[in-house]
Amino acid sequence: MSATFSTDSQMISSGVTIPTTTETAGVTTNPLHGPFGTCKAVVRGTALISTGTGVTGVQVRVRRNQSSENVVLNPLVQTIAAAASTTIAVPFEFTDAVPDGRDLTYQLTVQQVGATGNGTILASTTITAQIISG
Numbered sequence: 001m002s003a004t005f006s007t008d009s010q011m012i013s014s015g016v017t018i019p020t021t022t023e024t025a026g027v028t029t030n031p032l033h034g035p036f037g038t039c040k041a042v043v044r045g046t047a048l049i050s051t052g053t054g055v056t057g058v059q060v061r062v063r064r065n066q067s068s069e070n071v072v073l074n075p076l077v078q079t080i081a082a083a084a085s086t087t088i089a090v091p092f093e094f095t096d097a098v099p100d101g102r103d104l105t106y107q108l109t110v111q112q113v114g115a116t117g118n119g120t121i122l123a124s125t126t127i128t129a130q131i132i133s134g
Contacts, residue, residue, distance in 0.1 A: 054116030
């Protein structure tokens with residue numbers, strides 16, 4: 001059974017514009033403190049997205065410590081099919097093996113594929129990160 005060291009959950013309260021095909025930050029956790037040694041993070045949430053014109057899909061990424069190491073937890077980013085000018089919900093869950101006791105923040109980003117118009121990361125988009133024993 002894993003021990004929980006730290007947990008944070010955040011939700012955005014207003015929409016964030018996604019300029020055409022630019023990867024855009026949506027919601028970020030507060031810093032989480034791991035143990036002195038190795039640990040694992042479980043990061044989950046739901047991205048609520050209103051797509052722009054021309055969109056054929058969206059890509060959702062989670063980045064660790066975006067201001068420094070900027071590691072993408074899902075390096076094989078998948079394009080999720082999405083129609084233009086629609087609203088979709090994209091649930092996500094990733095794990096992150098952390099080799100030391102550094103502080104951790106996690107950030108959700110969204111990128112539109114094929115967009116000719118802006119989209120929006122909608123209010124109530126969430127991210128939750130839990131640091132557990134590895």
